Amino acid sequence: MRKGEICVKKIKLNHRLIQVYFLAVIMPFLVFFGMLGIFSQSAMGQLEKEVSQFYKSAETMRQSFQELIILDLDGLIAGETDTFMEQSKELVNLRLNDMMLKVGDVQYFYQFSKVPLRVHSMGLTGSFALTDGTPVQYSINFASVVQRDMIDKARSVSLRTGMTALLAYFALNLFFFYKIAKMIRGSFNEMKGAAHKIQTGNLDFDFPESNVDEIDEMYQSFDEMRLQLKESQEVQMQYEQNRKELIANISHDLKTPLTSINGYVQGILDGVADTEEKQERYLHVIAGNAKEMEHLIEDLFLISKLDIDQLPMRTDPIDMVPYLQDCVLDWQFILQREKMSISLETELSHAHIIGDREQLKRVINNIVNNSVKHLQASGSIKIELKKEDGGFVVGIRDTGVGIAQDKLGHIFDKFYRTDAERNRKIAGSGLGLAISKEIIQRMGGIIWADSQLGKGTTISFYLPEQGEKQ
Numbered sequence: 001m002r003k004g005e006i007c008v009k010k011i012k013l014n015h016r017l018i019q020v021y022f023l024a025v026i027m028p029f030l031v032f033f034g035m036l037g038i039f040s041q042s043a044m045g046q047l048e049k050e051v052s053q054f055y056k057s058a059e060t061m062r063q064s065f066q067e068l069i070i071l072d073l074d075g076l077i078a079g080e081t082d083t084f085m086e087q088s089k090e091l092v093n094l095r096l097n098d099m100m101l102k103v104g105d106v107q108y109f110y111q112f113s114k115v116p117l118r119v120h121s122m123g124l125t126g127s128f129a130l131t132d133g134t135p136v137q138y139s140i141n142f143a144s145v146v147q148r149d150m151i152d153k154a155r156s157v158s159l160r161t162g163m164t165a166l167l168a169y170f171a172l173n174l175f176f177f178y179k180i181a182k183m184i185r186g187s188f189n190e191m192k193g194a195a196h197k198i199q200t201g202n203l204d205f206d207f208p209e210s211n212v213d214e215i216d217e218m219y220q221s222f223d224e225m226r227l228q229l230k231e232s233q234e235v236q237m238q239y240e241q242n243r244k245e246l247i248a249n250i251s252h253d254l255k256t257p258l259t260s261i262n263g264y265v266q267g268i269l270d271g272v273a274d275t276e277e278k279q280e281r282y283l284h285v286i287a288g289n290a291k292e293m294e295h296l297i298e299d300l301f302l303i304s305k306l307d308i309d310q311l312p313m314r315t316d317p318i319d320m321v322p323y324l325q326d327c328v329l330d331w332q333f334i335l336q337r338e339k340m341s342i343s344l345e346t347e348l349s350h351a352h353i354i355g356d357r358e359q360l361k362r363v364i365n366n367i368v369n370n371s372v373k374h375l376q377a378s379g380s381i382k383i384e385l386k387k388e389d390g391g392f393v394v395g396i397r398d399t400g401v402g403i404a405q406d407k408l409g410h411i412f413d414k415f416y417r418t419d420a421e422r423n424r425k426i427a428g429s430g431l432g433l434a435i436s437k438e439i440i441q442r443m444g445g446i447i448w449a450d451s452q453l454g455k456g457t458t459i460s461f462y463l464p465e466q467g468e469k470q
Helices: 002-063 065-072 081-093 145-199 213-269 276-307 320-336 357-373 432-442
Strands: 096-103 106-111 121-129 135-143 316-319 341-346 352-355 380-388 391-398 446-452 456-464
Touching (some): 145 213, 316 320, 320 341, 357 380, 357 391, 357 432, 357 456, 432 446, 432 456
Parallel strands (some): 341 380
Antiparallel strands (some): 121 135, 316 352, 391 456
C-alpha cells in the first residue's frame, strides 16, 4: 500500500508539472497566435481604412473621364473617335481592376487584374461627348493593387517576425521549465533520501542550502523535524540508560541490606547471637538496613508521583529561621556520632515564605544527606540563610571532596550519581537531588550548585518571600 501511495503522489506531481508547462508555454503560444490574428485583422482594417480614405478623396475626380485621362496619362487628350480609341489603350498603365467603355454603339470591356474581395475598390461612372459628337459612357473600377501588395508584404513580415519571436519564446520557456523541473525533482530526491536515512535510523546528516526561499524553508522545516527526532531519540536512549542504571543500582542497593539482614537473622536463628547484648546489636543492624530499604523505595515512589504530577503540595506559612534551626538540631544529634558538625549562619530574625513544610524538610534532608556521604571524619556542613531579590536563599555548604565541573551540570538529573565508577561504598539511588529540584520548582523557586574538587560543594536554593510568589 505504501508503494502504491508513493506512486500516486509521483503521478500527481507529474500532472502538476505538465499543468505548469501548459500554463508557461502552450498557453502563451496560443495567446500569441490569437494576438497575431488580432494584429493581422487590425492591420488589415487599418489598411482598408486607408484605401477607403484614398478612394473617398478620389471622389473629386468624378468631374469627367476626360479630365481623369488627362490627369493620369500625361497629356492624353480626347478628340476624334479613332484618336480616342488609340489613346485609350494607354489606360492599361492605370491602376485599374476593370473598365467598360461604350463609344457610340460599340461597347468595350477591359479586365486588368484580379483583386481580393477584402480589398476595397471604387467605381466611377459617367459620360461625355467627343469633339466629333460621338457619345462616350464609361464605368471604371479602381482597385487597391498597391495597397494589396502592402498588405501581403506586411502579413509576410509579421508572420516571419512572429514565428521567430515565438520560437525564441518557446525555447526560453522550455529551458526555464527544464531548470525548474530539475530543481523541484532534485529537491524531492533530496527529501526522499533524507526520509530514507531517517527511516533507517540515521539522524546525523545536514540538509543543503537552497537559493529558492520556499525550498530552503522546506529544508529547514524538515531539518527541524530531524533535530527533534534526534533529540527525542537521545532522550529516549538516555532514559533507557538511566533505567538500566536504576535497575542495577536498586538491585545492588537492595541486595546489600537484604544480604545483611539475612545474615544477621540467620545468626540469631543459629544461636550465634548467644547473648542479649549481641541479639540487640543484631536487631539494630537489621532495623538500619530495613530503614535504608524503606528510604530507597520511598524515593522511587516519590519520583514516580512527581513525574506524573500527582504529588500534592501544601501552602503552609513558614518562618525559615526557626524552621532551619530545628533541622540543624535534628542533624546535630545524628552527626555527633560520626564526629561531624552542622551549623546555621544567618543575620535574619525572620524569613517568611509559603510552602510545603514536609516536602521542604525532604529537600534539606536530601541535600544534607548527600553532603554527609562525601564528608570525611571531622568534616562540617554549614547552612546559610540570607535575603536576596524579594526572597530568601538557603545555601548548604560542605567540606567534602567536591564535584568535577564537567559533572556538576548533571547532579540534578534523575538517577545520576557523581561517582562515575559507581563506588559501591556510597549508597543511594541518585534520586535525592532530582526530587529536591522538582519540589523547589513546584514551590516557585530555583536550585543550583557550586563546587571545587578538594574544597567541597555548595547547593543553594531560592524561594520567594511570602506575598511575592507569583
